[in-house]
Amino acid sequence: MATLSQIARLAGVSVSVASRVLNGDPKLRTRQDTRDRVLKAAKDLNYTANYAGRALRLARSKALALIIPAVSSPLFADLLSGATDAAEAQEYTLLIGRSDRITAGSDTLRRLVGEGRVDGFVLQRSDDLSDQALENLVANDARIVLVTSRTPGRRGSVILDDVAGARLATQHLVSLGHTRIGLIGGVPSSDIARRREQGYALALHEANLRRRDAWVRRLGYSPEMGALAMESLMATDPRPTGVVVANVNGAIGALTALRRLGIDVPGEMSVVAYHDEWVAEHTWPPLTTVKMPYYQVGVQAVQSLLSQLSGSPPQDIVVRDPPPLLVQRMSTAPPPARR
Amino acid sequence: MATLSQIARLAGVSVSVASRVLNGDPKLRTRQDTRDRVLKAAKDLNYTANYAGRALRLARSKALALIIPAVSSPLFADLLSGATDAAEAQEYTLLIGRSDRITAGSDTLRRLVGEGRVDGFVLQRSDDLSDQALENLVANDARIVLVTSRTPGRRGSVILDDVAGARLATQHLVSLGHTRIGLIGGVPSSDIARRREQGYALALHEANLRRRDAWVRRLGYSPEMGALAMESLMATDPRPTGVVVANVNGAIGALTALRRLGIDVPGEMSVVAYHDEWVAEHTWPPLTTVKMPYYQVGVQAVQSLLSQLSGSPPQDIVVRDPPPLLVQRMSTAPPPARR
DNA sequence: GGGGACTGAACAATCGTTTTTTCAGAGTTC
DNA sequence: GAACTCTGAAAAAACGATTGTTCAGTCCCC
Numbered sequence: 001m002a003t004l005s006q007i008a009r010l011a012g013v014s015v016s017v018a019s020r021v022l023n024g025d026p027k028l029r030t031r032q033d034t035r036d037r038v039l040k041a042a043k044d045l046n047y048t049a050n051y052a053g054r055a056l057r058l059a060r061s062k063a064l065a066l067i068i069p070a071v072s073s074p075l076f077a078d079l080l081s082g083a084t085d086a087a088e089a090q091e092y093t094l095l096i097g098r099s100d101r102i103t104a105g106s107d108t109l110r111r112l113v114g115e116g117r118v119d120g121f122v123l124q125r126s127d128d129l130s131d132q133a134l135e136n137l138v139a140n141d142a143r144i145v146l147v148t149s150r151t152p153g154r155r156g157s158v159i160l161d162d163v164a165g166a167r168l169a170t171q172h173l174v175s176l177g178h179t180r181i182g183l184i185g186g187v188p189s190s191d192i193a194r195r196r197e198q199g200y201a202l203a204l205h206e207a208n209l210r211r212r213d214a215w216v217r218r219l220g221y222s223p224e225m226g227a228l229a230m231e232s233l234m235a236t237d238p239r240p241t242g243v244v245v246a247n248v249n250g251a252i253g254a255l256t257a258l259r260r261l262g263i264d265v266p267g268e269m270s271v272v273a274y275h276d277e278w279v280a281e282h283t284w285p286p287l288t289t290v291k292m293p294y295y296q297v298g299v300q301a302v303q304s305l306l307s308q309l310s311g312s313p314p315q316d317i318v319v320r321d322p323p324p325l326l327v328q329r330m331s332t333a334p335p336p337a338r339r
Numbered sequence: 340m341a342t343l344s345q346i347a348r349l350a351g352v353s354v355s356v357a358s359r360v361l362n363g364d365p366k367l368r369t370r371q372d373t374r375d376r377v378l379k380a381a382k383d384l385n386y387t388a389n390y391a392g393r394a395l396r397l398a399r400s401k402a403l404a405l406i407i408p409a410v411s412s413p414l415f416a417d418l419l420s421g422a423t424d425a426a427e428a429q430e431y432t433l434l435i436g437r438s439d440r441i442t443a444g445s446d447t448l449r450r451l452v453g454e455g456r457v458d459g460f461v462l463q464r465s466d467d468l469s470d471q472a473l474e475n476l477v478a479n480d481a482r483i484v485l486v487t488s489r490t491p492g493r494r495g496s497v498i499l500d501d502v503a504g505a506r507l508a509t510q511h512l513v514s515l516g517h518t519r520i521g522l523i524g525g526v527p528s529s530d531i532a533r534r535r536e537q538g539y540a541l542a543l544h545e546a547n548l549r550r551r552d553a554w555v556r557r558l559g560y561s562p563e564m565g566a567l568a569m570e571s572l573m574a575t576d577p578r579p580t581g582v583v584v585a586n587v588n589g590a591i592g593a594l595t596a597l598r599r600l601g602i603d604v605p606g607e608m609s610v611v612a613y614h615d616e617w618v619a620e621h622t623w624p625p626l627t628t629v630k631m632p633y634y635q636v637g638v639q640a641v642q643s644l645l646s647q648l649s650g651s652p653p654q655d656i657v658v659r660d661p662p663p664l665l666v667q668r669m670s671t672a673p674p675p676a677r678r
Numbered sequence: 679g680g681g682g683a684c685t686g687a688a689c690a691a692t693c694g695t696t697t698t699t700t701c702a703g704a705g706t707t708c
Numbered sequence: 709g710a711a712c713t714c715t716g717a718a719a720a721a722a723c724g725a726t727t728g729t730t731c732a733g734t735c736c737c738c
Contacts, residue, residue, distance in 0.1 A: 072416030
């Protein structure tokens, strides 16, 4: 590739002038024809500023990392899109990494920033990464924004309005007439799971319904865990007539379990899932879900990170716009007539 | 972060010695205690070599880009894992990008390499990117390996044994006794789609079965297209009793269409999909698929790219190991009794 | 016509590495 | 003891970009 000095030589100017013209330095005084010569030379040689040279000089890479637990879940598509769009808008490059590789001993995060490969990162930690473990993994001064979860301390975060989302899902079942409503939630150590459970409890409370521990499972968000949880929930007596599953992938597993058990959905059991993704349209029955503004989380996370990079203190943001949206499909219906 | 010169100062040596000790330069002659002092200093200061400085000096970024069409499809999880593992093994960083953003006018690819951000990339182009368009998008000397598709010319490629895979899927239906077997394939302009159709045709030919154009659809690999194709296939008379869907996401859409039409799977219609992914276990009925060695494609692609970077000529690789594997679930069965 | 202000650019330092080259001193050889 | 060779390390250049400083010329003014 062409370098700045080649441009300068071709244009018959010094490197500094070339650099300033190309960067539009307002403090540069130059004749129009000099400027034109530089621009033409850059165009002719198809100039692109070398990334390493610039990064070295500026001590900034203009790159961010987005670390998410399961790149393969369609769920993250929105988050990814949002983050990409926001990064692109500021001419930042986005590196995507998997947080399932970020285990306690790993130095990936530290290195990414330590080497100056990225200026900061957006991290969605896996559920089993504790606050303490997290702090051990990153440098104290690392610029980082957590998404969907929080950590005590001075890190920034962007989370969903989990309480409102889970509440909406629960309210949907309530409004269909369900009175025995279960919850398949995340692992208890996760603040996300706690907020969703809170929303569930809130909706029950508002409807004067009894919240029974026997109807709550806290295993995690994978299809396998969803299936397991649903099976054990079906073994309770009386069993719930409707279940809120705090993650769509878990809900997909839950549907599979119900099918194995020969329980009709939504005839005998209604299922509503937290989060929406394309697969939810193609399950049987198609899943009723609560769509959360995941795209906006991606956007906000990157924006918040960038503002941290330019000196602002870390912020804790809750994305409430657009609000949680009930996507009604076919997995929910009024409860069966009392037996 | 600590710099090399800080290490050197702390260890009481010159920068050059510090650098060579840390890089294990075999040509360096040094006393053991000098070496020890350097290593200790590096450890104490928690030294990580600055990425930009190194990249600038070496004119290599030690980063690769993996560009795939739909990051959100679970299908790509394996490819991604393979590529990540292979890159990590060589201490390369992997950037993940979306090729749905790579349209004709885009200069992303050119810039990525032009800026020196990555040394080369692995590209799975979207189906609508022609060979010509592709060549326009990348610099002539860019190091690039195409995955799952090929291009005439001197680019490297790593593809699946699509003929064998599609043949296996078709053979499965044949062995169940189907004689009227349809194909829902990719768009005709894609070489991938052509190879899969070839495998389908081959299996039919081997079984002395008639291949009917009316039973072949070529719309693409999305759930929507799969659904559309299946609907139109069901309108033929006689209709096929089994269909090979050349992509699992399309097959998911096809199942949805069949459900809408009230056609029983596998009672009235068998569906076998090309490619496996976790969602296939959770559709209704669970999809019988042919699992292709996508992980290995990721590994090989990165390895092939790295060998290109170290001077070898581009290779065209077909991954045959492990061979296509039939994952039998519940969407296939013998054809209904003749009416 | 000499001093000052302005114009339009060049000069030079710097970022952190890597790597070739140079070099001082100690040891060896004849 | 002069001329080597080794040893162990320092010096210096280079990668490509940015940016504060310097500088040569021109114009204006009194």
